Amino acid sequence: MLLTGQVICLVGASSGIGAGVAEGLYREGAKVIIGARRLNKLEDVVKLCNDNHPNSQGQIHPVECDVTSRESVQKLFDTACEQYSCSSVDAIVNCAGVMYFTKMKNAQMDQWDQTVDVNCKGATNCMGVAIPPMVEAKKGKIISITSDAGVRDFPNLAVYCASKRFVETLTEITRRELVGTGVTLHTILPGDVKGTDLLLRNTDTEAADAMGVSIGVPVGEGFAREQLIDPNDIANAVITMLTSPPHVAINSILIEPRDQE
Numbered sequence: 001m002l003l004t005g006q007v008i009c010l011v012g013a014s015s016g017i018g019a020g021v022a023e024g025l026y027r028e029g030a031k032v033i034i035g036a037r038r039l040n041k042l043e044d045v046v047k048l049c050n051d052n053h054p055n056s057q058g059q060i061h062p063v064e065c066d067v068t069s070r071e072s073v074q075k076l077f078d079t080a081c082e083q084y085s086c087s088s089v090d091a092i093v094n095c096a097g098v099m100y101f102t103k104m105k106n107a108q109m110d111q112w113d114q115t116v117d118v119n120c121k122g123a124t125n126c127m128g129v130a131i132p133p134m135v136e137a138k139k140g141k142i143i144s145i146t147s148d149a150g151v152r153d154f155p156n157l158a159v160y161c162a163s164k165r166f167v168e169t170l171t172e173i174t175r176r177e178l179v180g181t182g183v184t185l186h187t188i189l190p191g192d193v194k195g196t197d198l199l200l201r202n203t204d205t206e207a208a209d210a211m212g213v214s215i216g217v218p219v220g221e222g223f224a225r226e227q228l229i230d231p232n233d234i235a236n237a238v239i240t241m242l243t244s245p246p247h248v249a250i251n252s253i254l255i256e257p258r259d260q261e
């Protein structure tokens, strides 16, 4: 097992990519605290990990967490330290995010607010909570799942693309600021990942139709292009970052379906 003994906080783990990353970390023997708002779905993830990997030396515990609240993120971090008897964690992985296709002329302002709150403020809350104890401990990795939208322009996703660029910029500047402290920052930029809940709450059918995607269904359903990557591919990218040799920092991984334009 590649991650035996590593203590890892994982937020946004109740479905999709985060649930897949949780399984990968557990499979590799990590001690994981998983967080999200839907506690019942987190409990399903714990059960799935135990059922699928009965011989793992890993541990996994669910904690209700809303990344838009700094107190809630602090509670999750503190729970990890108490549960696993440490003053900091080896890594925090942030998979929490929302994505809404919206045409700017349709002014879906509540969805824009939520995008900024979860994607941007969620990232600053994770960093604000994790960086001070990590610097004190002289070690720690902060991994944010952003998107290929962090480096590519997708029409009908202006606020989402901007939110992902925010996290890319935040990460790169913080990474440079913390050089020499032992704390490193990383992003994973996925293309389309199948089977996740990301499009379930979309409502702007005009924007979705313009992109040729179906909303209200798991990502991938109704896509013209069949080949997509899956959450386990992202889990493997996270594990690659967490297991690099000490003198190496894999700062970013852009990972897309081979045939995505």
Ligand SMILES: NC(=O)C1=CN([C@@H]2O[C@H](COP(=O)(O)OP(=O)(O)OC[C@H]3O[C@@H](n4cnc5c(N)ncnc54)[C@H](OP(=O)(O)O)[C@@H]3O)[C@@H](O)[C@H]2O)C=CC1
Pocket: 011, 012, 013, 014, 015, 016, 017, 018, 035, 036, 037, 038, 039, 041, 065, 066, 067, 068, 095, 096, 097, 098, 099, 118, 145, 146, 147, 148, 189, 190, 191, 192, 193, 194, 196, 197, 198, 199, 219
């Ligand atoms: N699927 C894809 O094609 C791609 C996804 N991504 C990114 O990956 C990340 C995960 O998305 P994906 O797995 O696809 O979608 P899902 O909708 O399946 O997962 C989103 C996760 O974020 C959590 N979340 C949302 N709001 C909050 C909140 N306020 N506090 C805590 N957790 C929250 C959800 O949990 P809950 O609702 O229980 O709180 C859920 O666990 C997102 O950042 C997305 O932008 C990037 C590129 C491609």
Ligand SMILES: CC(=O)[C@H](N)C(=O)O
Pocket: 099, 146, 147, 148, 149, 154, 157, 190, 191, 192, 193, 198
């Ligand atoms: C821009 C995209 O559609 C990307 N696959 C994402 O979900 O972030």
